[in-house]
Each structure stands twice: as C-alpha cells, then as structure tokens.
Amino acid sequence: MDIKDQGMSVHDEVIDKKPIYHDAVGTVHLVDGTDEIVLIPTPAPDPRDPLNLPQWRKWLVTITLGLFSITSVLITSGLGAILTDVQAYYDYDPRVSDLMTYPTLFMGVGNLIAMPLAMAVGRRPVFLASALVLVIGSIWCAASGSLGSHIAGRDILSMAAGQSEALCPLIIQEIHFLHERSSTLAWFSAIQSIGTAALLISSTYLTQSLGWKWWYGVFGIVNGLILALSFLFVPESRYDRPTDAFEGAVHIHQLGGDDRIERATTHHSVVLDLVRYKPRTLKNDLQIFHGSTDWRAFVTCWKQMIQCFLFPNILWVVLMNSTVLGIYVVMVTEYAGILVQPPYNFAFTTLGYVQTGQIAVALIMIPVLGYGGDFLTRKLAERKGGMSESENRLIPLIIPVIIVIGSCVFFGRAGSDPEAWSPWTIIVTYSAEYFGFISIVLLGYTYSLDSYPERAGPILVLICAVRGFISFGISYGVTKFVAQLGYASALNVCAIVFGVVSAFGLPVFFFGKKIRSKTMRWAVDNKDLNVE
Template identity: 35%
Template sequence: MPDHYTEDFKVPQTFTRTDSSNSQPSMRMARLEHVDTEGESLNHVGLLYKNGRIVLQPAPSADPKDPLNLPFWRKFVAIFTLCFFGAMAAAAELILGAMLPIFVLYYAGYDPKYIKVLSDSGGLPKGTDPLKTLSMLPDAPPIWHVYLLASLPVLMMGVANLFLVPLAIAVGRRSVTLATGVLAICGIIWAGFSKSLASHICGRCLQALGAGTVESLLPFIVQDMVFVHQRNTAISGVFAAQGVIIMTLGIGAPYIIIDLDWRWVYHITAIAASCFLVGVFFFVPETRWSRTKAAMRGELPPEAKERDPDMLRVPIDNMRYAPRTFRYDLALFHGNFDFRAGWDALYDTFRTFFYPHIFFVTMLNSAMIATAFAAGYVAAPALLTAPYSWPFLHLGFSLFSVLIASVFAYLITGPVADWIANAVAKKRGVRVAENQIFNLILPTLVGIIGAVIFGLAGSNQSKYPWPVFVTGLGFMAFGFLAANTVGAVYVLESYPQLAGPALVNIASFRCLIAFVLSFKVSEWVADMGYLKSFGMYAGIIGVFALLLPVVYIWGPAWRKRWPANWECRY
C-alpha cells in the first residue's frame, strides 16, 4: 500500500487519469493491469487508517468536477434536499395506514367523516375485533383489496429499483432522479383525483414507481459524494428524514380529511414533493464518476507519487481541468450514455443477490420492513377501539413514536455506527464490511421486541394501555429505519466496485419480499389476532437474526470466494 494518508474529514486532492477530452472521466469500465496481493486479500479494501490517521476512501481526483471535491456545504445541501424528497415515499406508506379505515368506509359507500362521529362516541365497543368489523360492512370490498392501496406500492417500489439504478448507471444519476420525481408527483395527482378503488390503486402504484428512488438510487447518489468513514452518517440521514415527514403529514392528515377531504392529503403531498423536487434540480449535481480500484482503496495515482513520493495532499488542478460551473451543475446529462454498463449492472444485481452474505442481510431487511409496514397498516383500527378509544383527529400523534425512532436511528446507525466501525478499523487497519454486523444487533433486537409488545397490546387492550401499543410501533420503526441504513452500508462496503448492483439487491428484493409478507396482514389479524400475527413476524426476524454471527464469521471468506474482482466500475 502507498504511504498516502490525509487529515480526518479533510478532502485531499489527487491527480487521476482522464480521457482525451480532459473534462469528463470515461464512464466505461476502468481496467487495471496489476492488482496488489494485499488488496486482493482484503477484497480490494485499502487501509482506512495509516499511522493512526484516516485515509480518505475513495481518493478524489484533481478534477474540480469530481463529486468528492464538492465543498462541505454543497454536500450538506444536496443530501438534505435528497433526504426530504426521498422521505415522501415511506411517509406515504405509513401515513396511509392511518387512512385505510377511511377508504374502507368510502368504498363501502359511507361518508368517511362518519369515523369522527364514531370515535367521538367512544369508538368501537370493547372486545370488538376492528378489522373483522370493517370487513363485514355491507357492500364493502374485501378489506385486503382496500389494503392493496398500501401494500401494492411496496411491490412497485421493488420492481422500480431493479431498473432505476442500472438506468442511472447508463445515463446518469441526476436525470433519472428528476424523471422519477416527476413520475411520483403524477402518481400522487392521479390518486388524488381517482374515482374508483382500481384507479386509486393505479395512481398509488405510479407514485411508488417514481418514489422507488428512496430505497436505492438516493443512497447510491449519497455514497458517490461522501467517503467510506462518513457513509453511516450520510445514508442514515436519508432514512431518518422520513420520521420528520411522517410526523408532519401524519398529524395533519386526520384534520385535513375531516375539515377538507381525503383527496387533499394527496394534493398537499404533491405540492410538497414538487417543492422538494425543485430543490433537487438546483442543489443536487450529477455524481456519476469513474474511479479505478486503486482510487477506491484510497491510493494516490502514480502521477502524484512520481512528482513527490512524500506528497500527502494534491491540490485541485484548475489548469488541466475545466472548472465546475452553475451551468454544468444544472445540465441533465454529462458524458456519453453507456447502456452496456446498465445491462451489466442488472446482470450483476441478480448474480450478487445469491451470494450468501448479501442474501442473509437482504432477507433480514425484508422481514424488518414488512413488520414495520404491517404494523402501520393495522394500528389505526385498534386505537379507534375501546378501551383505547382514540379520537380520530388524534390518530396522527401515534406517529410521534416514529419521529423519536428516526432520531435514535440517525444517531445510533449514523454517527455512532461510524464511530464503532471506524474504531474497529483503527485497530485492524481496515474498515471491512463485517464491522457493520455489530451495528445490526441493536436494531434487530429492538424490532423483535417491538413486534412482540405490539402484538401483545393489540390482542389484550384491557391489560396493556395504549402507550405500550404505540411504543411497539416505534420500536419496529426504529428497527426498520436502522436496518435500512446498516444494510445499505454493508452491501456498499462488501462490493464498493459494484455499489449500484449491491444497493439494488437490498433495496429491490427486500421490497418484493416485504410485499409477500405484508399484503394480507389485514386478513391475518382479522383471523388470528394481533399477537399471533406479529409473533409470526417476530419469529421471521429472529430466524434471520440468528444468522448474523454466521455472516460475521464467514462473510470475509464468502467475499473472498465471490469477489468483485472483475475489472469494472459503474
């Protein structure tokens, strides 16, 4: 390894090879003639610490247009904008859970505002099974059909992620993000003006196809802009921001429904999403950039070593490269399209999914997201039933637990997780992917505990007061948000040269599997009750949690057995 190191949290500037245009690195595969044996043994992961100081990985080039060379404030504003734009997707899912009883009434031919009268009179009688009562309303469609408004978009998000990242690899991150944002807004508007359940579901699915960016494309963009030792903090912000949006819209949704109409929830969401999308257009630059494996390990390129063997930092070269301009940042496309790279990424997605360490982490994430979404779908009916007897207008306050969960998820799987992973790396010299397994332990345990107490309280409302029920919801939200962050960082650090396909694995397949595990939760709760239903979810999480030690012990061997050592860079 070279003697290159930098100061903590400072951006080094290094020279790099560029194409003949001298302005934009080639988007084709970067080929190396030699790979050192030490890098091979570490699966192409370089030393994160050298002489007790952080080596920035990847090593930025000397080009001012390199996204790693963006000043801190630009990175902060870009990530902040992406966080709140992406949060609209998950917010729509969890907020809709509180609205589902409204849609059951609406599509059964009742005035949805009747639910306020019912809640003000004490709600459904004590001992009533709320979901079974809703399913028996005259002329009501099967309740699981109505609940497709929430569950089917999860499936669409999974499908969308399979193609969004390969497309972003082929044509660029920025253009795909903006296009999918427009698609999501169109879906929200469609849902808001829908005239039937089928049309409503179609609008929701279109929204989900566009909003699927939150699961893989947004973390993909974020990892393009930050260094390895900062990834937990940055990516956790993408998912933790969901709590703020969920809380804001969740509290307001019941008031909007009663004072205006349920359609206005969609109209307001569309307006907010449009504002965030404008922010994305102005503040999020293109981040597609080709790097060699040596640069991914934090190594200085040979040119820099030839100039000065003791060089620690190389300044940006404004003479050899064109400067970054506002016009450049606003351009929709940079460089040539590379659809072959997109196809390769799609192929690599399916190939890497079946690697055991990626498969186990993906399945654990699938169980966590399915449990959190399922709880969001069925929480409102229980809160509206005696003895809880929540007023309908107060339903949104149940999501306050999600806000608290998002704050803790950000802190624990963001700065704290980075500190833990970096501390371990400081002792062993490298930050390997298995460091992240430690960060999965707490979210997994909290998610299991949350599912159990949510099920206990939901089935025994007289014995367990509503704070226990809501706490269970918050615990599951914490597990879901935290596992999202850690899972994304794990796959990124497992295969840094295949960042896009690796993220698609955990983002896409977990949504597909989560749909299978949650789309009939209303029927399961109606038939089996809360305790058995969520005991089943806790058991599924527990099975995959038992495999965490296996992944920690055997993960390095599996990565060595199936390395990302083919000569490519997306």
Template identity: 30%
Template sequence: MPRFISLKELDQTEGTVQLQQTSDSGTNDIILVPVPSKTDPNDPLRWSRWKKHVAFTSICAFTFLTNYAIGGLAPAFYILSIEFDKTMNQTSHLLLYPILVLGVFNFFWVPIANYFGKRPVFVFASLLLCVCYIWGAVATSFKSLLWSNVIAAFAGSSTEALGAAIVSDLYFLHERGQKMGIYMNAISGGNTLGPLVCGFIVQSLGWRYHKWIAVIFTAINFLAIFLFVPETRYDRDGATLASTFQEDIVIGKSNPAGVREAISTTSDDAPQVPKRIFVQELRIWTGTSSTNLFKMFIRPFPMIVFPAVIYSFLCYSVSLVIVVAVNILNPFVLQAPPYNWQPQINGLINIPGFLGNLFGAWAGGDLVDIFCVWRTRRNNGIFEPETRLYLLVIPLLVTSAGCLVFGYGVQRILSWVSLFFGYGMISVALTATPTITMAYVSDSALPVNADALLLVNGLKNVVAFGFLYGVIPWVETVGYVDVFGTLAGVFVFIVGVGGLTLLIFGAKARHVSARWEVILL
C-alpha cells in the first residue's frame, strides 16, 4: 500500500549539516556531505575526478546543444517569417512551443529515469535529438520545422531536471554551487552562443546549415554519452546523510578558498564491493526501482508545498521570461527600420548576453561557494541552506536595472549600445538566480532532489510559456517601456521580497515542512 512520509524520515539533518570542523592543527576541514560509501567503489561520489568531470561535461554538452539549435535559430526569425509567409507572432512559435515542451516533459523523463535509470534516458534522448535536427535541416514547410523543434525539445527536456540532479549524484555539497553554475551556463550558453553563431551562418550559408552543424555536434555528443556516462543512480541510505563521518577524516589538499578538504578513508577490514569494469558500465539496462512506476509519476506533485521549491521555480520563471522575451523581440527590432541590421550583426547582441551569463554563473556558483565557506566558518562549522540566498542581491540589482535600460533603449530608439548593455545585464539573472535557488532546493531536499528539481524545471517553463505567448501583443499594445518596467517590478518582488522572507523565516519553514508527510513511497 502506498504511504506518505516526511522528509525528516529520509534525512534527519533537514538540510542543516556540519560542513566544517576544526582539526588538531587548527585548520578548518570540510566534511564530506553526502557521506560516500566506505565499501562500494561504484558509488558515483567515489569515482575519480576525471570520470566525474567527463560524465558531467557530456551532459552539459547535451543541454547546451538542445538550446543551441532551437534557441539559436532566433536571428533567422525575420528571414523565416518572409520565407514561410508568417507573422512575427506565428514565427515566434518556433521558440515558444519548444519552451513549453522543455518544461512539461520533465514530468515524463524524471519518473522514467528514477525507475529505469538515468543512463538509458540520456542515451536514447541524445540520439533522438540528433535525428530531430536532421529532420529540421531538411524541413520544407513551416509546420515541419516547428514539429522538428518540438520533438527535439521533447528529447532535450530529459536534461532540464536530470542534468541538475546529476550535480548531486556526482559532487559533494561544498562543490555544488560551482557545478550548478557550470550547468546553468550550458543551458543559457546555448541560448546566447547559438544565436551569435547562427547569425553569421544564416547570412552566409542559410538557416539550414545551422541545423546541419548541430547534427554533427549532437552525433559526437551521443557517442560521448554512450561511452562516458555510466549510470549515476545510486541507492544511498538516507540516514547516512546526517553523519559527519568524523572518525574517518584525514587532512587533504588545500582548496582555493584556503580550507583543506576532508577526505574519507576506508578501514582495511571492510568488505569491498567489486568495481565494475568499463565494458560493464556500457550496459544500458541497470535494473528498475522497487517503487511502482505510477507512483514515480505522481510523487513529485505534493512537494510543491516546500517553500524552497515554490521560491526556486518562481525565480527561475521570471528570469527565463525576461531573457527569452529579448531573444524573441530583438530580431524584429534590430533587423527592421531604423536599425536595418543583417542577421549576423544582429547575432552580436548575444556577446553581452553570453558575458552576462558567465558573470551570473560565477556569482551564483563560485562566489556563493566562497561566501558559504566564510559564513559556515563563522557559524562554528554549521551550514544552513539559506546562506546561499544572500548573493541574490547581485542579480536583483543588475537585472532589474537592465530591464529598464533595454525597454527605454528600444522605445526611444537609442544607440544599439544601450540595447547591448541592457541585454547583458538582464542575462545575469538566467544563470545566477537558478544556480543559487536550485542549489538551495538540493540542499533542503537532497534525498528527493530529482523530484523537487523536476517541479522547478517543469513549472518554470509552463509559467514562462504563458507569459511569453502574449509578449508580442503586449509590446504592440503598451510599448517596450511599460512591458520591461513591469517585468523589472515582478522580478524585484519575487526575487527580492521572497529572498528576504526566506532569509528571515526560511530555516524555521524548512524544519517545519520537513515534517509534512508529502513524499510518496
């Protein structure tokens, strides 16, 4: 019989863990959380560094290529609207419907991966993505091109939540911010580097060559996933998450933050599980979960009551809305009078977008990790997930100002410099905000982080689709200043007011919600 349990039953820490302790020599040692297995070398947390990085990079490349070929087509929208005799609003569907699919089908892939394993999902989906790009490259009608993008988004949606969950599969808590930042750069980078490259390709060779280039890279990525991404699903005893593993800590090498890392050792008499060889790790089928598949599909939804999940998906939603709104609108601004730019010049607007993404990922990843180490040291080695939220002040200030710069720049027909600066400032939010808030979700609900992140990634795209579907009529009705001014206000309210509330009451809310029986077994 199915029953509901609380997060407290799976993780006694409720997200609050001892992350540092002072050694006899007076240094602050980082404690490994989660605790790696002492006896199983197949535990992903015990993989070699290069093996972790290659697997993680392959998944990042997968999510990058999903957005590269779909979102990267934006500079060709003006040309495609003429070629297929479609309106500006109709042409935008090439991006809008894939955004919806990228979110909705998280609710399909995550339960499938939890039941059958992540490896079979990634292998199949990466192959399907390659096939869809071939379809798009030879499409002869707008409808065919649209459907190729939609099915490609279905394949690529497998990486939206599962890619973020792999961060927790492979890396420890003190590494999560940086790796989540890299992953978010892979998502956003496809939407910035894609249009940048596509602009030049469209002008010189035609939009179909953009798709063919994506075919080549996705085929290579499929081989990389098949060869170098073993199964990362691992049955870890939730009770061990609360352990500090203090009896097995030894001093490791110093990290850039000046804190030496605690490394676990294994006693000589502990029985060891045989280590799988390379050929064994190539197996697609690794068995199914003991939990019923139907339960897997419905299990995530009750977790929407967790404050961390609600806040993260709202922050991610508004960040995505603002950035994609600029992606949709800028070709119709810069390629039309009075700017009259060619597609390859139009694509250059993604340079500040890419730089904004890089800065946002650094601020939300590495800088947050450094800040957390500092705060944890001052807190007697105790880490609170809410520590990550302080640095949301960076995207809060930069992105809200960027909205106003871009809106006024377009409506007042100011220099292209204002549009570039505005877009760069806006782009900071697309990496900084979800990097911080999704790591916060993982910290708060680690045993069920795949399901929790599924809600964040799935719901954010549904909300974004609802906003973006009407963004062109909205702009045509009230103008750019009102639209982007309103978006700036919504962003400040959700990120700023919500973040301040969690900084004050988040720990208490987290400990209370950890006792709610909303997790289905």
C-alpha cells in the first residue's frame, strides 16, 4: 500500500540526507525497561496494516502457508520414495533421473521470476497464482502420456513450488514483529518438515495401492483444497512503510506543526484510527490485487539482489545455506542405497520410516532455535540497555555447525564399513544433518531479515535461488563423487568444506555491525512519513 493511500504525503526531498538509522541498519532499540518489547516494525494506525492482524489470524496464515509448503516440497523432492515404480513404468529410461534433478533448478528459476513480480503487483496474487499452477501441474503429471510430458509438468509445478522457499517466509516476516520472527519461522519450517515426512512415509503405500499417477492425483486434490484455503485466509501483506518504522520509532513530520515520534510496544500498541483509515473487511481481504502496480519495483528487485549478493555477510549466509544443502543432497541420495544392501537389508517399504527422524528434529528445533532464538535476542538486548544487534541471531549457529560436521564424519564411516557400525548410525546422522540444514536456513533467514529488513524480498530470493542451483549441480555429481572417493573420504571433504565456510562466520559475527554500517547506503530507502 502506498503511503499516499494512507492519507499522508511525502516530501519531494528527504529532510535529512543521512540514513534514518542512527548507528547501523539492523541495530535497533528492542527492549524498554525489563519486560516491555518495542514493536518492530512500528505498525501504522491503519486497520488494514497486516501487522495489526489479530494473533489467531496470523497463525491461520502461517498454517496455510505451511500446508502449501508441505505439498510443494513433497511433489518436487519426494518422488524418490516412489521412484522405482516410475522407473519400471518407463522401462528404466535413463531420462527418468531428470524427474529428480530438474525440479530444484526450476524452483530457483521460479523464485527469480515470482519474487520480483510479488514486489511489483503484491504478494497475494503471486501466491494464489502459484497455488493454482501447483494444482494444474499435479493434474498434468498425473495425466501425462509420455516421459517428456511428465518432465515438463514437473518443471512447471516446481516453478510454482519454489514460492514455499522465499515468498512464504516473506509473507510471514511481513505480518510478524522482530521479537517473534524466529519462533514463527521455526513453526513454519516444522509444519513443512513434519507434514512432508509423514506424507513421504505414506507415499509408498499410496503408490502400491493406486499407482504412481494417483500419487499426483491425490496431492492435486489436496493442492486444490489448499488453494481454496489460501484464497480465504492469506491476505495481502505488502505495506509501504517509512524507513524508521523498521527501527521502532516513526518520526512523523507534521506540515505546519510540531514533529512527533510514534512508537509502539507490547504494552502500548498503536490505537487504530477509524476516521482517516478504512476498516479491514472480508470483501477487501478477498480482493486479489491491492494497491497500485509498480513495474519499476520488478527491476529494482533484481538490482537489489545484485547489491545484496555483494554484501559480505549476506554472501556468507548464501554459502552456508548452499553448503549444508549440498551435504544433505549427498546423504539423501546415498542413505537408501546403504540401508537396503547387506548387512542391513532394509525392506523398501521400511525406508520411508527413516523420515520419522525429521519429525523429531523439527519438534526439537521449535523450542531450541525458534523460541530459544527470540529469547536470547531479548535477553542480550536487555543487557545492552535495550539495544539489539542482528549478529545475536548467529550465536545459536554453534549447535547446528557442530552437529553437521559430526554427522558427516560418522555417516561416512558407517557407509564405508557397515559391518562395524549399526544402521542407526546412518539413520541418526541423516536426521541430525537435516536438523542442521533446517536450523541453518532458519538462522540465516532471521539474521538476514533483522540486518536488512527493507531488503527482505531480494535477500530471500538470493538464498533460495542460489542454493537451488547448487543443489541441481550437486545432484548430477553425487554418485560419481562418492564412487571415486568412498563414503568416508567424500563425507570428510564435505565436513572440511563446511567447516571452512562456517569459520567465516567469526568475522561476520565480530565485524557484522561495521559491515551493516558500510552497506547501509544500499539497504535503506530513506522514506519519510509526513502528514497534513
């Protein structure tokens, strides 16, 4: 929504040419006293501001987005659970592997197209269009009459499924405040992980009963229901704010009067203004398009993506995400082959139950890194006179970094010498690496969004698209990589590479504030808020 649509005007010139942030973007006053938390971003007195949605509605949005992400991840990445049936159907055509490798590439492509579009026309129309394409793509794959058509259908639906990685977290970020961001994103990730794992377990039984085409058919019907829920419950979350709203204190320049500062806390939130603003209504919520379309924002998003990629701290976050995903691709590609062979001899139908470990680690992540991360951020802010630094979000990274390195070492040794190791070594380390993966994704999101709140969209696209492209490249070379080096050596290489990338987090942590200060000129829009 444009500021002018709120009954406010904007000066042609910004009064102060210096950035509104007094120190560095991402350094904010979060805590007043001992128990009063500043609401960041500062909500407007507008009932249609998404930050003013009631808490139950915000949870309903988060759950709906989580359901969308479950089927998105399942249809694009879960085909491995029924791949043997698909291979047999196509007489073991080697091109069947394209059904597994290309979706990650097209998820990245989908992010690069959809996110700039969402910046131009709004989040709601792009999300609903993606949900619709996911339904159409599922039907396409179920009705495909050739392998080529099947591959094309999966590529199309993967472009839509990519919105579960970037657009969904962006919407969640835009309807929640900074102090609750980690926990809500953790819940979103947990819903995705638990739902996907449960459906992966059921996929083998569904395919055995109805055939692999009905695997697409059933989830196509489910996607149709999710589309209906999304239309009803996911509102537009785009809302144009002045820059200092992201600092927690809006400086309102009253033309012809004294300026004032508008702040809001958990104890003293903004009072909704029903005189100057329209109330939130069901009719308004159900509209597809809200506000004006700004095609310049489409180009600007691409420009900002390039700028943010050159920020040292964001580049490091992208590399961390890409490296841990690469390790997960290695493990998810190889764990089944290890378990079905002697001496473990797992039955094919029991492999799905290995995914129950992902349910367990998702439940662990919510209190430890979700609520725990928000709690740590508040407590550290209290110790520093209420000031919060975004680098505080990086402290919990110590846990997943240690877990991922340990998982690589033990997974590699068990794969190389299964006679000497229990199958539980493979199962536990595979699940532990998944914990590391989703934890690093969560902490990377929260750190980046806290550091550069006005660049949330471009940064999320960078993280998701780059790791998707890297995953696509790795998926082609995993088997050869492991065959040449052996499990132990291959996973040792993974551990060393990940350890080196992780070590660069130390200068990011200690010099992050200086980095944010130096890059602030490219990350702050300097929007003022002025009223008649």
